[in-house]
Amino acid sequence: MADEKNNTQNGAEASAEGNATVTPIKSDLEQAQEETAKWKNEYLYLRAEFDNYKKHAIKERSDLLKFGIERIGRDILEVMDNFERALQTKVSAETVQTFKSGVEMTAKELKETLNKHGISEVPSENQPFNPQFHEAISAEPTTQVPEGHITKVFKKPYKLHDKVIRMGQVVVATAPKA
Incomplete structure (x- = not known):
C-alpha cells in the first residue's frame, strides 16, 4: 500500500509536471497575429x-x-x-x-x-478715385474738386469687414478745358 501511495503521489507530481509542459507557450507568430488584429480593430474604429x-x-x-x-x-x-x-x-x-x-x-x-x-459704406464723394472700391462710369470737367477725385456717387461702395462686396459707381473729376 505504501507503494501505491508513492505511485499515486509520484503520478500526481508527474501530472503536475506534465501540465506545466503541456501549457503551450504562444509562438511569436500567434502573438504577432493577435497584435495585428488589435491594431486593425483600432484602425477601423479610428477610421x-x-x-x-x-x-x-x-x-x-x-x-x-x-x-x-x-x-x-x-x-x-x-x-x-x-x-x-x-x-x-x-x-x-x-x-x-x-x-x-x-x-x-x-x-x-x-x-x-x-x-x-460688419457691413460698412466706403466714403467716396470728394475722395480720390480708388479702383479697388470704385468703378468710373463717367468723367466730368470741374474745378470744385481736384482732378482724379469723385464728384458724384451713383452707387455707394460697401465692404464686409475688409472685403469689398459692392463696387461704387462714380463720376470722376477731370481738369476743365481752357
Whole structure:
C-alpha cells in the first residue's frame, strides 16, 4: 500500500509536471497575429470615427451656409417692419415732415444694423478715385474738386469687414478745358 501511495503521489507530481509542459507557450507568430488584429480593430474604429467627423463637419458647414444669415436677417426684418409701417401712413401736407423724418430714422437704423454685422459704406464723394472700391462710369470737367477725385456717387461702395462686396459707381473729376 505504501507503494501505491508513492505511485499515486509520484503520478500526481508527474501530472503536475506534465501540465506545466503541456501549457503551450504562444509562438511569436500567434502573438504577432493577435497584435495585428488589435491594431486593425483600432484602425477601423479610428477610421469610422473620422468618417463620422467628416460627415458632421460637412453638415455643419452646409447648415452654416444655409442659416448663417439668420442673425442679420432678423435684424433687417425689424427695419423692414418700420418701412412697412411708414408705407401704410397716409401722407398729407401736414404729415409730410413727420413722414420724412420717420424714413430718415429708419434709414439710419438700417445703416446701424449693417454696421453691427460688419457691413460698412466706403466714403467716396470728394475722395480720390480708388479702383479697388470704385468703378468710373463717367468723367466730368470741374474745378470744385481736384482732378482724379469723385464728384458724384451713383452707387455707394460697401465692404464686409475688409472685403469689398459692392463696387461704387462714380463720376470722376477731370481738369476743365481752357
